[in-house]
Amino acid sequence: DSENGVPASFKVPAGVVHKIFSYKSSVIFCCSQERKIRREMADEVPSLAESKLTALVVDDNFVNQTMHHKLLDRLGIQNDVVCNGQEAVDVHCSGRNYDLILMDMEMPILNGIQATKRLREMGIESKIAGVTTRANEGDKKEFMEAGLNDFQEKPLTISKLLSILHRLDFYVQT
Amino acid sequence: LHAMNTVVAQLQRRFQDYLVSLYQQGFLDNQFTELRKLQDEGTPDFVAEVVSLFFDDCSKLINSMSRSLERPENVDFKQVDSGVHQLKGSSSSVGARRVKNVCISFKECCDVQNREGCLRCLQQVDYEYKMLKTKLQDLFNLEQQIVQAGGAIPQVNIN
Numbered sequence: 001d002s003e004n005g006v007p008a009s010f011k012v013p014a015g016v017v018h019k020i021f022s023y024k025s026s027v028i029f030c031c032s033q034e035r036k037i038r039r040e041m042a043d044e045v046p047s048l049a050e051s052k053l054t055a056l057v058v059d060d061n062f063v064n065q066t067m068h069h070k071l072l073d074r075l076g077i078q079n080d081v082v083c084n085g086q087e088a089v090d091v092h093c094s095g096r097n098y099d100l101i102l103m104d105m106e107m108p109i110l111n112g113i114q115a116t117k118r119l120r121e122m123g124i125e126s127k128i129a130g131v132t133t134r135a136n137e138g139d140k141k142e143f144m145e146a147g148l149n150d151f152q153e154k155p156l157t158i159s160k161l162l163s164i165l166h167r168l169d170f171y172v173q174t
Numbered sequence: 175l176h177a178m179n180t181v182v183a184q185l186q187r188r189f190q191d192y193l194v195s196l197y198q199q200g201f202l203d204n205q206f207t208e209l210r211k212l213q214d215e216g217t218p219d220f221v222a223e224v225v226s227l228f229f230d231d232c233s234k235l236i237n238s239m240s241r242s243l244e245r246p247e248n249v250d251f252k253q254v255d256s257g258v259h260q261l262k263g264s265s266s267s268v269g270a271r272r273v274k275n276v277c278i279s280f281k282e283c284c285d286v287q288n289r290e291g292c293l294r295c296l297q298q299v300d301y302e303y304k305m306l307k308t309k310l311q312d313l314f315n316l317e318q319q320i321v322q323a324g325g326a327i328p329q330v331n332i333n
Binding site for chain 2: 060061062063064066067070071074106133154155156157158
């Protein structure tokens with residue numbers, strides 16, 4: 001029971017305008033002109049199933065890693081998974097880049113706050129959404145101030161992920 | 175053919191009733207529904223795999239917390255707190271409601287460094303995850319019977 005490969009249960013309400021933002025994961029774009037051209041090209045072939053959005057899941061818990069990976073998969077978002085903030089930094093040092101980073105807060109070696117700060121210092125401009133179960137106001141503020149673009153309480157669901165994407169101006173066609 | 179349809183219908187009914195009862199008895203919450211939504215034809219074992227990961231996580235964390243709580247004169251509450259946090263996170267992600275609720279009490283005991291309280295919570299969390307494991311195994315067995323009888327797993331709406 002789906003249209004265009006999108007399960008009926010994941011439909012966003014009618015009337016919301018959508019476009020696709022296409023972005024190759026293995027190449028670092030530093031030219032905003034190129035980005036603009038790609039966006040225009042992508043407008044002509046909108047499709048959730050063919051979304052070229054990429055994401056990085058940063059979480060130290062296997063269950064959460066699996067869930068978040070699958071959630072992103074279902075929205076057609078190619079994604080990698082790493083186990084802590086240090087690995088998130090390392091993967092960027094190796095040249096990979098992502099449209100979206102889902103960053104857990106509490107992790108060993110380098111936590112979400114430290115990793116977010118480090119990535120911003122490195123000049124990484126990807127959208128970073130903090131996701132955590134510990135959500136008291138002080139923690140949330142500290143995490144946001146580290147350089148987040150958005151914040152969402154765990155556990156994640158399809159609709160929470162769609163909200164994140166919508167707030168961060170990633171448009172998805174349904 | 176009619177007999178087969180009846181068998182399938184009966185199995186589907188049993189499955190539905192059993193699943194609903196797990197929600198009603200508080201074993202599962204809405205997050206389990208979200209988990210089921212993610213399963214599709216391409217990944218028909220997704221739910222089973224995730225819960226299996228969860229139960230492995232439980233076992234591992236319970237063992238390490240047990241070791242940390244073992245000697246009364248030398249309890250590593252920081253380690254226990256970390257374990258509870260992990261367990262709360264994963265139980266919350268899969269919709270394991272009772273396990274998650276024990277973790278809430280467990281954290282409170284940890285915060286005030288109440289070793290006895292922690293030990294009680296540890297025992298309770300062990301009991302709850304094992305109970306859920308049994309229940310979900312029964313559920314997956316019912317699913318398998320439906321599939322083997324040629325039927326489809328019903329979408330169940332929990333409200």
